[in-house]
Amino acid sequence: MAISKVELYEREFARWLGVKRAFAFWKGRVALYAILQALEIAPSDEVIVPGYTCVMDVNPIKYLGAKPVYVDIEPQTYNINTELIEGKITPKTKVIIAQHTYGYPCQLDIILDIAARYKINVIEDCCLSVGSKYKGQTVGTFGETAYYSFQWNKPFTCGLGGMVVTNDDIFAEKMISLRRKLLSKPSIKEVLMLAAELAVYRTIVYPRTTAWAQSLFRELTKKGVVIGSAANDEFVPKIPDGFFKGMGPIQAMSGLNQIKKIERNISHREIIANLYDELLSERDWKPRQFDKSIMRPIMVRYPVRVSNKNKALEDAAKAGVELGSWFECPLHPIETPLEMYDYELGMCPEAEKASREVVNLPLHPRVSRRTAERNVEFICRFDKSEK
Numbered sequence: 272m273a274i275s276k277v278e279l280y281e282r283e284f285a286r287w288l289g290v291k292r293a294f295a296f297w298k299g300r301v302a303l304y305a306i307l308q309a310l311e312i313a314p315s316d317e318v319i320v321p322g323y324t325c326v327m328d329v330n331p332i333k334y335l336g337a338k339p340v341y342v343d344i345e346p347q348t349y350n351i352n353t354e355l356i357e358g359k360i361t362p363k364t365k366v367i368i369a370q371h372t373y374g375y376p377c378q379l380d381i382i383l384d385i386a387a388r389y390k391i392n393v394i395e396d397c398c399l400s401v402g403s404k405y406k407g408q409t410v411g412t413f414g415e416t417a418y419y420s421f422q423w424n425k426p427f428t429c430g431l432g433g434m435v436v437t438n439d440d441i442f443a444e445k446m447i448s449l450r451r452k453l454l455s456k457p458s459i460k461e462v463l464m465l466a467a468e469l470a471v472y473r474t475i476v477y478p479r480t481t482a483w484a485q486s487l488f489r490e491l492t493k494k495g496v497v498i499g500s501a502a503n504d505e506f507v508p509k510i511p512d513g514f515f516k517g518m519g520p521i522q523a524m525s526g527l528n529q530i531k532k533i534e535r536n537i538s539h540r541e542i543i544a545n546l547y548d549e550l551l552s553e554r555d556w557k558p559r560q561f562d563k564s565i566m567r568p569i570m571v572r573y574p575v576r577v578s579n580k581n582k583a584l585e586d587a588a589k590a591g592v593e594l595g596s597w598f599e600c601p602l603h604p605i606e607t608p609l610e611m612y613d614y615e616l617g618m619c620p621e622a623e624k625a626s627r628e629v630v631n632l633p634l635h636p637r638v639s640r641r642t643a644e645r646n647v648e649f650i651c652r653f654d655k656s657e658k
């Protein structure tokens with residue numbers, strides 16, 4: 272029997288990353304849910320997460336009745352502060368999620384060491400970092416397992432999509448049986464809608480006339496809702512119907528196409544990030560702060576701190592500058608009812624400060640040198656906020 276597009280994409284992705292197995296899903300959050308299930312996370316178990324994340328990352332923990340435990344971040348890399356982890360470990364702690372925020376790799380050596388001492392699993396969250404290296408090794412290959420998102424805003428996109436990767440045969444077997452038992456397929460309508468959205472997105476990103484795609488898109492939006500990234504029922508910690516879905520063939524085809532360009536994407540991101548470093552330093556703004564002897568971050572966006580974030584975002588929209596606002600609160604987005612997710616204001620002061628101050632500059636393949644210069648000129652008109 273011929274191998275499916277999804278299987279082919281899984282193989283190609285695993286080969287690119289250099290891991291034994293990859294398992295594709297409808298979204299990144301579904302991939303995390305699959306991992307937590309394979310690790311047999313049960314009610315009242317505790318999962319350590321950075322207090323600077325996206326609610327879609329916390330939902331799968333809550334869906335299983337487990338408890339997210341938030342650890343504050345370090346102000347330079349926005350990653351979990353490893354000095355604070357042990358203080359949060361209890362006999363119920365089962366997992367540490369090592370989220371590589373904006374593309375900066377976490378202090379993996381320290382995290383893996385803590386996890387080994389307490390017999391806790393580590394899940395790498397690579398949704399924002401495709402290709403970053405820590406001590407010469409690519410993120411996503413350190414822990415027992417890692418996951419990726421291929422949503423529109425991510426370093427590498429299939430419209431929507433997620434992937435679990437592992438080098439562990441026992442874990443892979445669990446993933447296979449879990450998929451066989453529980454996974455549903457996206458509906459025809461969802462597949463078509465996403466295909467149309469993807470085509471429209473590509474026309475905007477890489478101008479090309481695909482009029483058919485636009486008219487299909489319009490027809491479909493008249494008939495149903497656009498498949499957005501988050502539905503309203505995802506701001507409550509209860510699993511929506513049909514959540515546990517696999518990847519469709521069109522996402523996989525898009526992924527196969529993207530993976531051919533991945534090295535170009537990575538080097539472009541690195542060049543533009545270095546350019547931002549240079550241009551910001553020239554204007555006496557602080558460039559990125561990270562330990563170059565151990566980290567080689569491939570960033571999704573370039574974070575900068577300003578003291579008047581709202582004004583910067585408003586003006587950017589008017590000026591046509593592609594300024595991003597994540598994360599807007601410790602559990603992005605701002606609509607999240609924090610108390611339902613066991614977060615209390617004040618729990619992670621550095622994360623809360625970062626949410627108030629950080630905006631981010633684009634690094635995607637369309638950002639030219641000229642755009643980068645214009646973005647820096649724009650941002651330097653605001654008051655910087657320095658740690």
Ligand SMILES: *Cc1c(COP(=O)(O)O)cnc(C)c1O
Binds near residue numbers: 324328396398431
């Ligand atoms: C985007 C993102 C997710 C969720 O990915 P989806 O594909 O949107 O489900 C999880 N964690 C982080 C850090 C993310 O940025």
